[in-house]
Amino acid sequence: MKTQKKRSDCPVSFSLEAFGDKWSLLIVRDLMLKKKCTYGELAKSDEKIATNILAARLLSLEENGIIQKLEHPDSKAKVLYQLTQKGIDLIPIIIEINLWAEKYTEIPEERKEFLAQINADKEGFIRNAFKELESNL
Amino acid sequence: MKTQKKRSDCPVSFSLEAFGDKWSLLIVRDLMLKKKCTYGELAKSDEKIATNILAARLLSLEENGIIQKLEHPDSKAKVLYQLTQKGIDLIPIIIEINLWAEKYTEIPEERKEFLAQINADKEGFIRNAFKELESNL
């Protein structure tokens, strides 16, 4: 485990130390959309993360209390990763990132429904997302 | 200028390619709180960013259309950096990052009022922040 020095007391800086890189929030995104994932499923995401980087990010997210490991019900060879409460609480950030992107880039077809739901009733959508993810804890 | 390959069509991935690192959103934070900043002011922020990294980040934020350079009214030796509309639109993300951090770390005294205002009326606070920043464009 690596102890990282705190750069400042700023809450934004604190947050970026936990998930401020190009990969961490993509892992959070996958766990948010799929609820629970195995290492292999995470490795197969569209962005093609290298397996050593994935392992490193999973470890740091776990050390930061954002995700946790669970044993897979079907097999001891598999591991389930899931968001902790701290990780679930990143929902609003992920939502806002999606909305920002919606304004400045083309959204792929399969995500349009997701964004339509958010735009129809953001508060309700977020409340529901929390409920669903928290029911798995 | 560096052309970065798009990792995927995911809106989260798109966003992280623009500001997914440990420094970019700190610069955005400073520009958001102070409206306009010079290079020197940005360099003096609490996190002590190295000047070459600052220059690199400012360039990439500019290339991504998140900030723009303006000439300083007082001196040709100075440059003003300010958020574009695309940068101002990051407000909700910054707000949510602040709220997440509030739940999971100690907030310094001088930021508590800021967070109290957000908690009192998030929508109103955001609306007002947009208005103030957009009035400088």
Added chain:
DNA sequence: ACATTTACTTGCGAAAAGCAAGTGATTTTA
């Protein structure tokens, strides 16, 4: 004219990213 300020560059060692291949523990298959 000379020192200072301002916005950057440059050089270089250290750290992290990224690719390919490998490992050891399960689990499936023949």
Added chain:
DNA sequence: TAAAATCACTTGCTTTTCGCAAGTAAATGT
């Protein structure tokens, strides 16, 4: 039941980025 696949990682190595210290050139202050 032994060999082949699957699974979750590691390891080794090269490339890229970070981060510190120092330097530079234009503009400004004294």
